Amino acid sequence: xxxxxxxxxxxxxxxxxxxxxxxxxxxxxxxxILVCGGLGGVMGGAxxxxxxxxxxxxxxxxxxxxxxxxxxxxxxxxTDLGHARNILIVRSSDLLIAISGGYxxxxxxxxxxxxxxxxxxxxxxxxxxxxxxxxxxxxxLNAASALS
Numbered sequence: 001x002x003x004x005x006x007x008x009x010x011x012x013x014x015x016x017x018x019x020x021x022x023x024x025x026x027x028x029x030x031x032x033i034l035v036c037g038g039l040g041g042v043m044g045g046a047x048x049x050x051x052x053x054x055x056x057x058x059x060x061x062x063x064x065x066x067x068x069x070x071x072x073x074x075x076x077x078x079t080d081l082g083h084a085r086n087i088l089i090v091r092s093s094d095l096l097i098a099i100s101g102g103y104x105x106x107x108x109x110x111x112x113x114x115x116x117x118x119x120x121x122x123x124x125x126x127x128x129x130x131x132x133x134x135x136x137x138x139x140x141l142n143a144a145s146a147l148s
Contacts, residue, residue, distance in 0.1 A: 120134055
């Protein structure tokens with residue numbers, strides 16, 4: 001079963017949250033498992049979309065407390081690794097969809113590219129060689145399907 005990582009900011013506006021929710025929903029409908037950092041923002045939106053569509057979600061948490069996972073995480077994995085858990089998110093994913101995001105997302109994109117994992121970018125860090133940029137959640141899902 002494919003595992004698709006969704007990476008992005010831990011807090012975001014409603015528009016970005018909705019993009020993430022649609023991507024999560026589409027991942028579940030593809031029959032893939034959604035992997036993320038397990039917190040809020042983009043991660044919460046993606047997990048919500050996947051969960052509401054009947055999918056499974058894995059949240060690889062930065063801290064030692066499972067209760068910090070967003071309510072849509074099916075399988076919370078505690079690491080107590082802080083940002084170092086970003087490597088686990090990338091390693092656990094067959095491909096990644098980056099939605100918006102800050103420096104943590106940038107680190108995940110960079111790790112994925114270094115490991116030669118496909119990265120699809122939606123409203124995220126611009127002009128990075130190796131990232132396949134798209135403009136809508138539907139385009140992100142189509143790209144993910146083509147890579148699966």
